[in-house]
Amino acid sequence: MASLNPLLSGAERPARSTLLQVGAFELWPAARRLRLRGKPVPLTARAFDVLAALALHHPGMASKRALLAAAWPGLVVEENNLQVQVSLLRKLLGSNAITTVPGHGYRLNLPVSGGHGVAVEELPPPAAPLLGRDRDLADLGDMLRQHRLASLLGAGGVGKSTLARHAATGAAAAAGLAVVWADLAECAGPIDVLETVARAAGADDTAAVPLARHLAQRPCVLVLDNADRVAGDVAGLVTALLAHAPPVRLLVTTQVRLHLPEEQVYRLMPLAVPPAGCTLQAALQYGALALLQARAHGHDHRFALTEATLPIAIALCRELDGLPLALELAAARIPALGVTEVLQRLCDHWLLLKTINGNGPARHRSLADTLEWSFRLLDPPAQALWCETAAMPPWFSLDDLMAHRGGSDGAATLDLLGTLVDRSMLTFEAGRTPGYTLSACHRAFALQKRSAHGAGTPVSA
Numbered sequence: 001m002a003s004l005n006p007l008l009s010g011a012e013r014p015a016r017s018t019l020l021q022v023g024a025f026e027l028w029p030a031a032r033r034l035r036l037r038g039k040p041v042p043l044t045a046r047a048f049d050v051l052a053a054l055a056l057h058h059p060g061m062a063s064k065r066a067l068l069a070a071a072w073p074g075l076v077v078e079e080n081n082l083q084v085q086v087s088l089l090r091k092l093l094g095s096n097a098i099t100t101v102p103g104h105g106y107r108l109n110l111p112v113s114g115g116h117g118v119a120v121e122e123l124p125p126p127a128a129p130l131l132g133r134d135r136d137l138a139d140l141g142d143m144l145r146q147h148r149l150a151s152l153l154g155a156g157g158v159g160k161s162t163l164a165r166h167a168a169t170g171a172a173a174a175a176g177l178a179v180v181w182a183d184l185a186e187c188a189g190p191i192d193v194l195e196t197v198a199r200a201a202g203a204d205d206t207a208a209v210p211l212a213r214h215l216a217q218r219p220c221v222l223v224l225d226n227a228d229r230v231a232g233d234v235a236g237l238v239t240a241l242l243a244h245a246p247p248v249r250l251l252v253t254t255q256v257r258l259h260l261p262e263e264q265v266y267r268l269m270p271l272a273v274p275p276a277g278c279t280l281q282a283a284l285q286y287g288a289l290a291l292l293q294a295r296a297h298g299h300d301h302r303f304a305l306t307e308a309t310l311p312i313a314i315a316l317c318r319e320l321d322g323l324p325l326a327l328e329l330a331a332a333r334i335p336a337l338g339v340t341e342v343l344q345r346l347c348d349h350w351l352l353l354k355t356i357n358g359n360g361p362a363r364h365r366s367l368a369d370t371l372e373w374s375f376r377l378l379d380p381p382a383q384a385l386w387c388e389t390a391a392m393p394p395w396f397s398l399d400d401l402m403a404h405r406g407g408s409d410g411a412a413t414l415d416l417l418g419t420l421v422d423r424s425m426l427t428f429e430a431g432r433t434p435g436y437t438l439s440a441c442h443r444a445f446a447l448q449k450r451s452a453h454g455a456g457t458p459v460s461a
């Protein structure tokens with residue numbers, strides 16, 4: 001069976017019988033055959049996979065990651081292996097047949113016809129199954145079916161990108177659409193946003209309207225991941241897409257809302273934590289415990305929760321508020337410390353805040369980095385209010401906060417409070433009195449910021 005890029009959704013993969021005409025060559029991806037004027041052309045399996053992936057991404061660029069995943073699925077290999085296959089292909093197809101896009105990947109320069117060469121930035125490989133999100137997956141899928149623009153809003157590390165990956169793939173497959181994935185984490189302004197989306201979509205023109213028209217011809221679910229820092233610029237592009245690319249469905253992951261009238265907001269909450277006293281079997285049905293168990297087992301195959309360690313593990317999940325990134329970092333400490341010690345050491349939240357997550361992006365390197373990223377997204381008055389709330393009782397009411405702030409402008413405080421809840425820096429439980437609280441990790445981080453800047457003085461990024 002052909003090992004075409006497994007990251008592409010079914011809708012993007014040619015059907016078994018699809019023939020692609022690549023220049024003068026006939027490429028049969030499913031049969032793994034390459035022919036020239038009816039005669040078979042010998043090609044190594046790896047070179048074949050690279051060529052098939054290049055053709056599939058045509059006329060766009062195929063990223064190095066996509067090509068490596070296509071030719072060495074599931075393996076970690078050096079990039080020079082890819083260069084070797086590309087030079088083999090250049091010898092066969094002609095030296096100008098494949099262009100190097102420096103630092104990013106390769107583009108096939110031959111005409112491709114017959115299949116659908118969909119230009120897509122591949123979905124990041126789902127590192128592990130999605131745990132504890134059945135309901136969210138179904139609800140977000142419904143939202144994507146019914147609305148053109150969904151924003152997945154939630155705290156850093158709560159699992160937005162992970163859920164978006166699964167939801168976009170599911171929604172695209174159900175509607176026969178492709179998935180285009182643009183990671184905006186490194187973007188600093190409107191040009192970066194346009195260029196990143198154009199690159200992901202294989203568009204040459206990076207102006208908003210032509211880009212929208214290009215996407216209109218490729219019905220897809222477009223995921224704009226990590227829009228936090230450029231939410232205003234993303235809102236501008238999204239407005240053009242809504243007007244000029246009617247078939248495109250948009251899923252934005254962000255801590256900062258776009259504030260567009262068409263925006264449907266899906267607020268992603270942390271994973272569910274089992275109640276104390278639950279049996280082991282029942283507890284593993286809760287996302288937070290399932291994730292802790294899975295990651296701890298990944299770090300040490302001998303690890304298994306028992307009825308004896310279960311209460312401690314549940315307490316640990318509760319202390320970490322079911323936040324997936326925090327659970328993963330805590331699980332990384334379990335082989336050396338054990339569950340009990342990790343829980344005890346959590347009083348010193350810095351153990352966790354500073355635990356290094358080697359594989360993650362820079363803002364997920366540690367919980368402190370994630371919180372710093374979120375903190376910097378706030379304006380100084382919101383930063384200051386957040387640090388103040390950390391010094392309040394664990395649960396507080398609006399009246400408590402107003403009293404605490406003395407003569408401060410009440411209307412301004414209400415606005416800031418709304419921002420903090422929107423950004424998941426504060427939790428508000430409707431129906432609970434008092435209803436506001438900070439998670440334990442947030443509190444530890446905010447207190448640290450507060451003492452670094454001196455209580456009562458304004459805090460700035």
Ligand SMILES: Nc1ncnc2c1ncn2[C@@H]1O[C@H](COP(=O)(O)OP(=O)(O)O)[C@@H](O)[C@H]1O
Pocket residue numbers: 127128129130131132133154155156157158159160161162163253287291324325328
């Ligand atoms: N439902 C889940 N099942 C398994 N792992 C998850 C889940 N949600 C999040 N994770 C893991 O938690 C970490 C943070 O998730 P991520 O999606 O990057 O968060 P966000 O995009 O909200 O910052 C990642 O390493 C991810 O693999």
Ligand SMILES: [Mg+2]
Pocket residue numbers: 160161162225226253
């Ligand atoms: Mg993310």
